[in-house]
Amino acid sequence: MDFRSEIEALSGQNTNLCFQCSKCSAGCPLGDKMDLKPAQVMHSIRLGREQAVLNSTAIWLCVGCETCSARCPQGVEPAAAINAARLMAMQQGVPPQIKEVDIYYRGFVDNMRLNGKIHDASVAGITQLLTGQLVENLPLAWKLFKRGRVKPPPLPFGGSDFRKVYRKSFEIEEGSAL
Amino acid sequence: MKYGYYPGCSLEGISVEYNHSMRSLFTALEVTIEDLPDWICCGTLAAPSISRLLGIATPLWNVAKAKQEGFEQLVAPCSACVYHFKNAENQVNTNSKLMSEVEAVLETSLTGLPRTVHPLEILVNDGFEERIKSGIKQDLSDLKVVSYYGCHISRPADVMQFDDPEDPQSMDLVLSWVGVQTLDWSRKVDCCGAHFSLIKPDIVVDLCTEIIESALEAGADAIVVACPMCHANLDTRQGEIAQKLGRSIDIPILYFSQVLGYALGIEPKTLGMKKHIVDPLPLMLEKCQPWGNGSPVLQEVSA
Numbered sequence A: 001m002d003f004r005s006e007i008e009a010l011s012g013q014n015t016n017l018c019f020q021c022s023k024c025s026a027g028c029p030l031g032d033k034m035d036l037k038p039a040q041v042m043h044s045i046r047l048g049r050e051q052a053v054l055n056s057t058a059i060w061l062c063v064g065c066e067t068c069s070a071r072c073p074q075g076v077e078p079a080a081a082i083n084a085a086r087l088m089a090m091q092q093g094v095p096p097q098i099k100e101v102d103i104y105y106r107g108f109v110d111n112m113r114l115n116g117k118i119h120d121a122s123v124a125g126i127t128q129l130l131t132g133q134l135v136e137n138l139p140l141a142w143k144l145f146k147r148g149r150v151k152p153p154p155l156p157f158g159g160s161d162f163r164k165v166y167r168k169s170f171e172i173e174e175g176s177a178l
Numbered sequence B: 001m002k003y004g005y006y007p008g009c010s011l012e013g014i015s016v017e018y019n020h021s022m023r024s025l026f027t028a029l030e031v032t033i034e035d036l037p038d039w040i041c042c043g044t045l046a047a048p049s050i051s052r053l054l055g056i057a058t059p060l061w062n063v064a065k066a067k068q069e070g071f072e073q074l075v076a077p078c079s080a081c082v083y084h085f086k087n088a089e090n091q092v093n094t095n096s097k098l099m100s101e102v103e104a105v106l107e108t109s110l111t112g113l114p115r116t117v118h119p120l121e122i123l124v125n126d127g128f129e130e131r132i133k134s135g136i137k138q139d140l141s142d143l144k145v146v147s148y149y150g151c152h153i154s155r156p157a158d159v160m161q162f163d164d165p166e167d168p169q170s171m172d173l174v175l176s177w178v179g180v181q182t183l184d185w186s187r188k189v190d191c192c193g194a195h196f197s198l199i200k201p202d203i204v205v206d207l208c209t210e211i212i213e214s215a216l217e218a219g220a221d222a223i224v225v226a227c228p229m230c231h232a233n234l235d236t237r238q239g240e241i242a243q244k245l246g247r248s249i250d251i252p253i254l255y256f257s258q259v260l261g262y263a264l265g266i267e268p269k270t271l272g273m274k275k276h277i278v279d280p281l282p283l284m285l286e287k288c289q290p291w292g293n294g295s296p297v298l299q300e301v302s303a
């Protein structure tokens, strides 16, 4: 399958519907920090510019706020197409343009797999440690701790039979980005 | 109505005060909620970045459990969780191949799932106006706030099917029931930067600066929110925002459940109001007059 068809299949979006009005780019809260803006990502997908999309900062900077999808006059959901591109980049091991985001998503899912739920303080601590931001966040962590907002980590490997969700998803999909 | 309750990971960690205030509000309104057994994390944007099926199966695991429990609605106070539930459901409903794959993963049928809702949806749609109005114990009519909805209460509209994606009104409405003045402003559906707080805090500071400046320009005493991430970002980043703006910033961020609970006479401590970084109690004491002589705040402070 070519790049465009693959993104369309993963995201359920038809990139041909996009008429490049750029309304999605205009409303994107992260647009000013992206190299390719959401409308340019859409156009690049349609043109099959796989490397340009998978090596863009846009696919990592998108926070999934859905402003673009809410405002598109053509009913296209750029957020879904961008998510599909990030999934593809992570599954192919494309070096991430914003490595902190890659570290965070992997660490988050690793934590989910331990107990089904995440332990938010561990996810925050591990992410900040691996991205070199731990020290500057300690004062805030202490304030939250004093206010009883940091709960102790649970024993790992508790929870119900949720692990089959992971096993079977990865089986049917023949792999994952982990 | 049989309501299931899905707190989600944040409400058991950094946002315990949202959990406590939500539960005590339901108790005050005599609504029975039952916790969803064995719930798991909805996966947010992380799971769908690792595996497409996982990103759909983790939210739907919970909705399928809610169906097995016989819940008619599954209430989730985190608007991002609600979004991931509804979005996953929407995806399987529009793609039969995906539906059968996710059914194979979860080993259950995904037809006839209960509706997932944000608590604001229940308050607005399930007829709570009279119950709330008749339970008011504190006069909050001096309090001026802006309602901040953030991303996912109503966006995208075809998935969320609640309120107006550009100018939502549900929170303003329920706050008006207890007499709070809600001001017009232009940033009610802007994004706070969500989980980027942990990875790119400078981006969150930029986005939250605009939101807070705009709230102050509108004349708000406080910002009222309905999402744990909105709360965490706006409440914990005010030091950096103050540095950026070169002036002191100190605006309380309250959950709508705390404001409603406070008006209904629930103690501030029960509502978790002492857990915020920016302490909202001085404002509440200044603005809110007790009806009769039963102010729990004044009693607590003098005790």
Ligand code: SF4
Residues within 6 Å of the ligand: A017, A018, A019, A020, A021, A022, A023, A024, A025, A038, A039, A042, A071, A072, A073, A074, A075, A076, A078
């Ligand atoms: S808003 Fe829609 S039609 Fe306009 S550029 Fe973006 S995706 Fe294309």
Ligand code: SF4
Residues within 6 Å of the ligand: A024, A027, A028, A029, A030, A031, A038, A061, A062, A063, A064, A065, A066, A067, A068, A069, A078, A079, A082
């Ligand atoms: S969902 Fe992503 S691309 Fe769309 S407006 Fe939000 S941040 Fe921008």
